[in-house]
Amino acid sequence: MNRLLLASLACALATPSAFASTQASGGPLQAADIFSLEMASDPQISPNGQFVVYQRRSNDIMTDRTRSALWIAPYDGGSNRPLITGAGDYSSPRWSPNSNQLVYIANEDGQSLLKTVWVDSGRSATLAHLPGGAGNLSWSPDGRWVAFTMFMSAPEPQVDIGMPAQPRGAEWADPALVDETTRYEFDGAGELPSGFTQIFVAPADGGAPRQLTQVSDGSISGVSWGPDSQALYYSFGGRQADGFDFREADIYAITLDASDPVQITDYPGGESSPRISPDGETLAYLSTPRVETSHADTDLKVVSLNGGEPRELLSDLDRGIDQAEWDERGRGLWVRFDDRGHTILGYAGLNGGLDRVRDDLGGTTFGRPYTSGVFTVSDNDRWAATLASATDLANVGVGTRRGLANRLTDVNADVLGLRDLAEVERFTWDSSADGQEIEGWIAYPPGFDPSQTYPMILEIHGGPHTAYGPQFSGEVQLYAAAGYVVLYTNPRGSTSYGETFANEIDKAYPGQDVDDLLSGIDALVARGFVDEERLFVTGGSGGGVLTAQLIGVTDRFAAAAVGKPVINWTSFTLAADIGPSIYRYWFGVTPWDAPEEYWRRSPLSLVGNVETPSLVFVGGEDRRTPVFEAEQYYNALQIRGIDSRLVRIPGAYHGIADSRPSRLLQKAGHVLAWFEQYDPANAED
CATH class of the missing domain: 2.120.10.30 (TolB, C-terminal domain)
Structure with missing residues (x-):
């Protein structure tokens, strides 16, 4: 199945005509399906609670962009209809207090405009x-x-550096960029x-x-x-x-x-x-x-x-609050927070107490299964939110504090509804570090048969202070469609499990999170359907750090894909866009005052141990984990004679997969091609 998916990836990136040929119903997710995915985002419920306007984000195979239109739906259900569409990109719809009018941002022909539309007539200005x-x-x-x-x-x-006057019509180089x-x-x-x-x-x-x-x-x-x-x-x-x-x-x-x-x-x-x-x-x-x-x-x-x-x-709630909005009467606030990989919509009273209204917000990222989601509330305490699952991106849901909820949209029924998607199962185990319970999720390849054995990919999230959950992920689904069991996890350091759990890697990252991941593999292998000779590992950003760390301490993986990593904490701290502002929190000391500590925690210090064939990939314009971090690691692997490959995605910043649809496919395709190349099952006798 790996070769079939790789072939479809190649076709999807080659010609638009290949897109139509892969749209037959049935079978696992195809690469070209990524261009057909949509999500509902930024749902705004009207003050009177009668309508919801939302941003409908659609991937466009011809422009390789995600475009946005504004759609409207009645709170009680019924026909969704487009409100603002066109060749531009439309975002941030906001209702007038009387619920008759909206303002929004339009990006058209390279211009950004503040516009308004009257909902009853559709007239805009x-x-x-x-x-x-x-x-x-x-x-x-x-x-x-x-x-x-x-x-x-x-x-x-x-x-003033004494430059002579530039003659009329002369073409000189751009002046130096000066920063202080x-x-x-x-x-x-x-x-x-x-x-x-x-x-x-x-x-x-x-x-x-x-x-x-x-x-x-x-x-x-x-x-x-x-x-x-x-x-x-x-x-x-x-x-x-x-x-x-x-x-x-x-x-x-x-x-x-x-x-x-x-x-x-x-x-x-x-x-x-x-x-x-x-x-x-x-x-x-x-x-x-x-x-x-x-x-x-x-x-x-x-x-x-x-x-x-x-x-x-909510002083007794050991979770971080991400959003809070007053109710109509000022007696409490609607809140959003993450809890054990789920994004929760809740209600907090001023006099105490918390009602958990929904636990399935999310679905606003195409690539990886991160927690996410937003909500708004009306003047009569109705809410609208992005609701999602492991098998679909965000749709618009509505409801009340105690009443039944209703889902207003199903934007991917014509794509995901026709595919045999990976089933996702919650999975927990006790860490070998200290016996602490760690949570993750298993994505099974379509047609999974527990009596057979499968190759496995460990997919590690970034951050490190973020969280995965039972959310749709284009990348995970493509890996599963290629025949892999995919394990993605929330090792210590992840959010949504309390401040203590997140800070168990404080001033010690990477650390025991490595043990959490390795023991998770052991627990999954023990279930009998994973081939221990066909283990693979990948991750991006913080997940790239942990991928490089893992292959520096074990040779049990057949191949690795190290994504946009921090490989040298000194160079990262002194050159990344956020490095100078976070060294005090992650290390508590500058690199020149404790160079040995920065080196001890750098995956580059372990490169001499690496024997695993390793792909290294990064966005060509990455400022968060700068390109030279990946280049340092790749060149070290090359010097050591380790099978390795450097992949740079031109024009991409740190968020490779969510920037353009084809970049998601390039990332997943290169990872799968590398694993295919070094899969022991494909070795010649």
């Missing part, structure tokens, strides 16, 4: 041109204003231009946007309105004075007259995602404590705007 793009889009409660954030460029730093801070690049964006994100407001009935803030250091996020429509609240952090520390931020308020911002919070750590209660008296926010551990869960806190000490809600 352009409100503003957005030369710096836009984010944090929201209506004022009185319906008069639309707020958003937009990047405003600033002059690039200039140094560590914030000069970022993954997904590349080189960062000079400037800062600012808050703007625009009249909802048309007119020029007006800039409210004058930020000249740091970054703005999490903008929301107060109920009186006179002030906007936001989180402000990442200042140079704080060493660009991503865990240090405070909440501010600015009024529509653009007077000086007022600082609302001033606590150690980060305060973010401010939300003001309907009566205007209480601030709810997410709080990240100022601790020197590699991971810190985010707490939900409330504080009176009239003064007093903050109070933590």
